[in-house]
Amino acid sequence: xxxxxxxxxxxxxxxxxxxxxxxxxxxxxxxxxxxxxxxxxxxxxxxxxxxxxxxxxxxxxxxxxxxxxxxxxxxxxxxxxxxxxxxxxxxxxx
Amino acid sequence: xxxxxxxxxxxxxxxxxxxxxxxxxxxxxxxxxxxxxxxxxxxxxxxxxxxxxxxxxxxxxxxxxxxxxxxxxxxxxxxxxxxxxxxxxxxxxxxxxxxxxxxxxxxxxxxxxxxxxxxxxxxxxxxxxxxxxxxxxxxxxxxxxxxxxxxxxxxxxxxxxxxxxxxxxxxxxxxxxxxxxxxxxxxxxxxxxxxxxxxxxxxxxxxxxxxxxxxxxxxxxxxxxxxxxxxxxxxxxxxxxxxxxxxxxxxxxxxxxxxxxxxxxxxxxxxxxxxxxxxxxxxxxxxxxxxxxxxxxxxxxxxxxx
Numbered sequence: 001x002x003x004x005x006x007x008x009x010x011x012x013x014x015x016x017x018x019x020x021x022x023x024x025x026x027x028x029x030x031x032x033x034x035x036x037x038x039x040x041x042x043x044x045x046x047x048x049x050x051x052x053x054x055x056x057x058x059x060x061x062x063x064x065x066x067x068x069x070x071x072x073x074x075x076x077x078x079x080x081x082x083x084x085x086x087x088x089x090x091x092x093x094x
Numbered sequence: 095x096x097x098x099x100x101x102x103x104x105x106x107x108x109x110x111x112x113x114x115x116x117x118x119x120x121x122x123x124x125x126x127x128x129x130x131x132x133x134x135x136x137x138x139x140x141x142x143x144x145x146x147x148x149x150x151x152x153x154x155x156x157x158x159x160x161x162x163x164x165x166x167x168x169x170x171x172x173x174x175x176x177x178x179x180x181x182x183x184x185x186x187x188x189x190x191x192x193x194x195x196x197x198x199x200x201x202x203x204x205x206x207x208x209x210x211x212x213x214x215x216x217x218x219x220x221x222x223x224x225x226x227x228x229x230x231x232x233x234x235x236x237x238x239x240x241x242x243x244x245x246x247x248x249x250x251x252x253x254x255x256x257x258x259x260x261x262x263x264x265x266x267x268x269x270x271x272x273x274x275x276x277x278x279x280x281x282x283x284x285x286x287x288x289x290x291x292x293x294x295x296x297x298x299x300x301x302x303x304x305x306x307x308x309x310x311x312x313x314x315x316x317x318x319x320x321x322x323x324x325x326x327x328x329x330x331x332x333x334x335x336x337x338x339x340x341x342x343x344x345x346x347x348x349x350x351x352x353x354x355x356x357x358x359x360x361x362x363x364x365x366x367x368x369x370x371x372x373x374x375x376x377x378x379x380x381x382x383x384x385x386x387x388x389x390x391x392x393x394x395x396x397x398x399x400x
Contacts, residue, residue: 063256084204084258
């Protein structure tokens with residue numbers, strides 16, 4: 001975890017579904033069960049995130065959840081959308 | 095300068111400006127044809143190389159250094175290892191009285207509020223914000239979903255999900271010092287300290303902009319291991335992804351794997367990297383020069399090409 005306020009962490013090893021993952025943040029340690037395979041360097045949810053909820057990394061909002069995310073789930077482009085540079089949203093509104 | 099001989103930008107006008115600062119010769123392709131132009135150019139370059147060997151090195155203070163910092167081929171390791179290390183180096187150079195230039199306006203989207211807080215004046219903060227808004231508005235005006243281009247497929251494969259995440263990791267390379275100025279693409283930078291230049295993220299344009307600013311050296315963080323160099327300002331590449339450093343070591347000048355494995359602190363690595371930067375600034379060749387990867391070179395075009 002980059003920041004204690006984050007709800008995602010970066011996995012420093014490839015993770016297989018069902019594996020136990022140890023996440024360290026400052027002095028705290030957290031154990032999660034991976035909900036699916038997670039590639040090296042990708043993100044795992046350390047808390048539940050509701051659909052439409054904010055995904056937080058570096059202590060800042062990095063996107064919005066497209067579907068419900070449970071702690072231990074793989075977090076990436078399949079379930080997170082960016083909120084910036086969205087020319088497509090502007091077209092949809094008009 | 096190699097000029098076609100009939101283009102819109104006058105080679106003579108550009109050469110006149112250069113002549114005020116250093117020696118320049120112009121070769122025109124339409125004068126006698128391509129092969130004669132190559133012959134003439136080669137003769138001129140040979141002579142210039144011989145003359146340049148007579149130049150003697152002399153000691154210069156760190157405050158004379160203008161270092162540009164770029165990130166390219168970013169992955170998860172960029173925001174947590176190589177950019178933070180670059181940021182510590184940036185702080186050390188600024189503390190030493192030097193200049194650090196960074197840019198890539200697209201990759202500030204989502205993190206601009208953090209940089210604006212560090213601006214030395216309201217004017218600088220607003221200028222930076224203007225650049226970022228301008229970049230984002232240009233994307234939105236075309237009706238394009240930026241996710242089609244930024245983050246890139248390489249970034250996504252490397253674990254970066256959104257432009258916000260990419261930007262938050264990218265700005266780490268700027269360290270923590272005050273933002274002294276925000277300049278437009280290609281402007282010469284005369285300020286000391288940390289300066290932002292409005293550039294795209296794309297390498298050929300961004301590196302050229304930094305060279306035009308007067309950066310003598312470009313520090314380049316890469317997660318994926320891109321080979322980029324530049325013919326005017328040498329590019330020094332660092333990576334915090336141990337798999338990249340193993341597989342593409344021939345592209346990487348400074349390996350940050352010890353930080354990944356917890357064997358070295360970000361500060362410790364930055365001190366060693368600064369020593370390497372001083373060596374390169376004193377003449378040591380970089381990997382991109384050794385492998386000969388210094389193309390392409392582009393100038394940022396914001397208008398239509400007609």
